[in-house]
Amino acid sequence: MYEETKRSKVVKYILIGIALLFVFVMLVLPLVTVICEAFKSGAEVFWQAVSDDYTVKAIVLTVEATLFAVLFNTVFGIFAAWSITKFRFKGKKLLTTLIDLPVTVSPIIAGLIFVLTFGRQSPIYPLLSELGIKVIFAVPGIILATVFVTFPFISRELIPVLESEGTDEEEAAALMGAKGTTIFRKITFPHIKWAFLYGVVLCAARAMGEFGAVSVISGHLRGKTNTLPLHVEILFNEFKYVPAFAVSSILVLMAIAILIIRSVVEYKGKKDA
């Protein structure tokens, strides 16, 4: 028995070692590179890049798109998870596959399909321009693309949890005459709370960082349709490496902030429970 524990300790440390090394090389080093480059020319240059007018506008747009994506996908995720896990119907597998599809669609294609749908060669373009609605190369297009790439993130977190919970509790409540919203609030939501939080974090993180799809659809109008990742690209293409990395580090910091908030909420919630 003693030997067993000793050996298992060795395994433990080896595994922890591998995990840490992997994360260090693949994650920490690139991030450190970003931060180091950002401060290479001192805090003043950093601050200048970060407080630049265009940067601030890009931050606002990014936050806008992220909030919208989270909101939209929350609504979608809850409805989708509810219908998929609580009922049986034909074509369920097809439905879940279609919901997941956006994750694996190349961002280039994601942008391309919206250009094809709303662009000048699209059949509905004359109608849109008649109404004065601009979708692509404008803010709605950016929001649409962001929603698209993060589409399944919340439902994907909810479905497995709800699936493993089964439907017994809800059925019992329904038989006793509870309304749908009540069932959801009192029975279902407590189960999916943490999964939901994870989903929101994933969705927000991915929405902030989306580059490919947004880049195809934005038109790169400075101060108008530039998100943070696109602004980074622009700075980079201006050979302004330090400011480019400075702006990227804002994204890193935003992501870290979200992850910290998640940990705190989770920690508090689990302690209360």
Next chain:
Amino acid sequence: MMVQAKKSKKAKRVIPGFGLSLGVTITLLSLVVLIPLAALVIYTAQMSPSEFWEAITRERVLASYKVSFITAFIASLINAVMGVILAWVLVRYKFPGKRILDGMIELPFALPTAVAGIALTSLTADTGLIGGFFAKFGISIAYTRVGITVALVFVGIPFVTRAVQPVLEKLDPVYEEAAGVMGAGRFRIFRKIILPEILPSVLTGFGLAFGRCLGEYGSVVFIAGNKPFETEITPLIIMSELQEYDYKSATAIALVMLAASFLILFLVNMVQHRNAKILKGGR
């Protein structure tokens, strides 16, 4: 068993909200995903079958499928193994810095892929920190397929880890302990008890990562070198067709990629569905 089967059949619509929730789901799905994707199909339908076939089977395009497929596969494989290890370490062990490690897993999502690509390239080029080390042994990373794989590993880190983690959390260590007491070796315990439980989620994560890696563009273009037949990935070909105003070829190749990701996902969902059934049946 029989009672349960009967009940779930009869009571399948006891819970309210089926019409509403399915309606909302399908509408939103159609608006955001299906209609735009249909535009792609409609656009491609304007081509004759032989045109379509020619566009998707040009030699350079074929070579790019190969590059994309191989690098994405290897990267997802690495992520599958590392994802299981990471999930295991995060769920089963206590060590300082664990919460930080746990919190970092999603960071690759938030960092714009282009930034990731630039950072990784400067690290792995022959002049970089990591690249310089390997260059001593005559191995180059950046501007080769190895470089592409590195970028894809970065992009795909969260998928497997986050898929396996919840399953491991639910898995009761009692069985393992029992098996251990009965004298089963560690490897045997892992293979016989843990692996079957987590395998479906590993596959799910693998599938998602694989699909995501196949389509990745932003980070790869910086690190790849983009040489035709060697390090040119399929999304880049789509991009170059677009720049030549050749929408038809671009959409045709895009359709092939779309079909590939759909297929991967469908398989993943089949596995997951089967798994869910087994889990339920066992209870």
Next chain:
Amino acid sequence: MKNLRTKVLSAVLAVSVLGASAVAFTGCGKKDTTNDSKVTLTNVSYDPTRELYESYNKIFAKHWKEETGQDVEVTQSHGGSGKQALEVANGLEADVVTLALEYDVNAIRDAGLIEDGWVNEFDNDSSPYTSTIVFLVRKGNPKNIKDWDDVAKDGVGVITPNPKTSGGARWNYLAAWAYADKKYNGDEAKIEDFIKKLYQNVLVLDSGARGATTSFVENGQGDVLLAWENEAYLSIKDNPDEYEIVTPSVSILAQPSVAVVDEVVDQRGTRKVATEYLSYLYSDEAQRIAGDNYYRPYNKEILKEYSDVFDLNINLVTINDFGGWDEAQKKHFADGGIFDKIYEKK
């Protein structure tokens, strides 16, 4: 069951209406209305002109204010020339385009946004400034690269973007072609061999000009970067002790094209200011800004002021020697063209 179907349908309907109104809501109010005190312009340009237009927009705003009393605000968009043209053709609302080559503007014309004959609307085929292709080599020129022959030699690492994705890179390719054409007296088989050898030396085929510069400058790849003259000077300006410019014996006159996007200016009522925006590029003041940003001014007198910067004796061919862009594109860069042959499977 029927009840269920109506429920599904009504949910579908409700969400569609909500979604449509949301799109309509965010969509409206974004359209610029031109009032008397202020006008906005969108200039869709390509990568290396950022610094140029940053300065130019300032002097143009001053000029326009003096002329008309109106404030003008110019929104810039930069990117690969081909991609930018494509976006304008797809509905990116640009009043003027200032792109890397005529071919890209023609693509917008073909989409129906720009009227035929735009080339003759402004002087010098609508190119207010020109450039050429030069070599950027590392300090001291360790590989002793003097001309195109040296670039195609064994053991030389070349960095150039992909002509299929980068408009600028097409100039690189054609410049090399022009040299080989002279050298082999138009023997196409030999020219192709030469080009093939050159491209076999390419280490990194970036998708855009700026990416190529980064590979060469930041990541230390290759011995020679085939670059626009203005890009090469910018790199030297940033790192004066690390690089040198070598001017080859033959190169090509790169003519970036400017045009008013007719459909957009008519719709927005900005034709007058858009036209003035482009024609003022030919003013002395603007020509000097072009020179300061290492573009060769069209105005001969002003070009002479920069004779210490530019090698004015360089032998330049033009795109017309290739029969114009449509011809060159078809022969060299289209799918199955000569460039594809270079990369045929070995």
